[in-house]
Amino acid sequence: MKNYKVLVSTALSLTLFFCVAAQSECKSEKNKEQVNKKTDMNKNVSDKKMPDEMVSKPDNSELKTIAEGSYSKPEKPFIFVARSPETYAQLQNLAENLPSAAEIDFGKTAVVAAFAGTKNTGGYSVVIKKTAGKIVIDVAAPPKDAMTTQALTTPFKAVLISIEEDNTLPLDVSGTLAAAVETYKTTSGEFEYSGGFAGIQKKFEAEGTIGILSYGDYITLVFNLSGKDVEKARKLIETASGVIKNGKIEIARLDAGSFSENPKPPLKVSGTMENGKLSLTFEPLPTMIADGYQVRGKIEAARVK
Template identity: 40%
Template sequence: MLGIKTSIVVALLSLLINGASAAGCNTGSVERAAQNNKQTKNRSATPSPSPIERENVNSEIKILGQGAHNQVRESFVAVARDTQTYQELRRLDDNLPILGADAFKRIAVVAAFLGQRRTGGFGIEITRAADGTVRIAESSPPQRSMTTQALTTPYKVVSVPIENERALKLDLGPTWRASLRPYRITSGEFTMSGGFAGRSENFRLEGSFNVMREGSLATFIYDIKSAGGTKARELKEATTGIVKGNGEASLARFNAGSLVEPPANLLGAKGQFTKNESDLNLSFESLPSTVADGYQGKGRLTATATAPPPPKKALTTQDVM
């Protein structure tokens, strides 16, 4: 009888030990699976730019001038990539430093004018995204804050590093988007040639661009695409040029995008506004380069405005009174 009881106790103990071992194995398997899933998610997740990385990007922007008062009464943005355009920009703020031609091989100057505001407390924020896009936004005074009760015209001028003279893209806030006049390309063609093999490629130019005006300055924001070539090409660039009283336009220096193969892909453009600046003829040509066996480009386009000029928003004496 005692032997039977002993056998039963031994059997029960054996079952308990085996069950505990199985549970421990299952628990370990679950923990390992969870850990593996966590590691997989960590590896597959796309890292976002850290605050330090974003700070480093924006620390490259140097303020050349800023203030609450300027002669520009309408919202306007300029992108100077050559000395001639920058000299014209300095007429709007003669306190800006003098910059030589070599400087524009490394930087572009971005100037943002907010236009008239009824009080103080307004400002401009210019930052740079991780992909290089320059963002321009308006800042307003907090509600019920004490502000200067006088007309102001805030502005800010900065230099932005441009690696290898690449294209500069803008992300404009609503204040400046309202000052753009859109144009649609009605016809256009472009020829790229050169290279070691001396090849040539012809294609059409299609798409659109926007123009912003202030006095003799005109800022072009291109969104031009190719059609009919061996591969898709585009010109997405922001640059400012000079327009004379007779409508003759000149853009001295800007990046050609992928219309011209690198490394020597800088363009200049000349054109003519007609019909109260409703129509524009523009011709492009590559700037001289010292790159051996480099590519060159040449083309033209005709465009028509698809909207009237933006209304003026500067305040009059009656508005203030």
């Protein structure tokens, strides 16, 4: 009888133990499921980007830095854009350690270089990024408590940008670089495009502004032009660089934007700049495209800033 009571007591103890263990395991599994559920919910929330974040997030995967440093030749703020071997050779006169032109495919890429000008100390840097389809350029100052080189510097940066040959390259310039831009407003502008299977010929007027940055024998023109065409909105928003000697401007390549139908060749720009007056002539570069389009024109502008 005594042995029987011992056996019953032992059996009850074991049963109680396993019940408690089972409840603990169930509770643990439930907690784990709740944690996993919360984690998945948090992950879903973090993976979702708000519309504003998607618009403002820089897309710099298409930019590659090919040279940067604290010393370059330009002593004042300047920007240079190279979209051909000819203009790239001009850029190589302004900064060292640039790769050779043979390493760059100008049919698919462009080179944008920005120069901050002379700074009293080190710690300054040039920022070039792509946001909302534009190339944004600015100069970043060192933090107020930063230990910097107490010497004159001329920071610069050059990047390689993925862009098809027939696409425009709009720039958004800020800070000291923007302050250095001279602005010219058109006083007259006439363009004509022609071509296609039907031999179309169309004339229209153009208006807008041209921003200019120059250093020595080099010049960069920032076009923001609109064509006054009742049938179609036409834009020429592009940046191009070249040379200026004795007031004479030569730009080897400028994309025509929507001033011409496609397919179309780039433009060669020549002209003069003196006494606050700007005169530019636009001519199409030679092309092998049959039944394509081409545009030519002329602009007169006066300095307003």
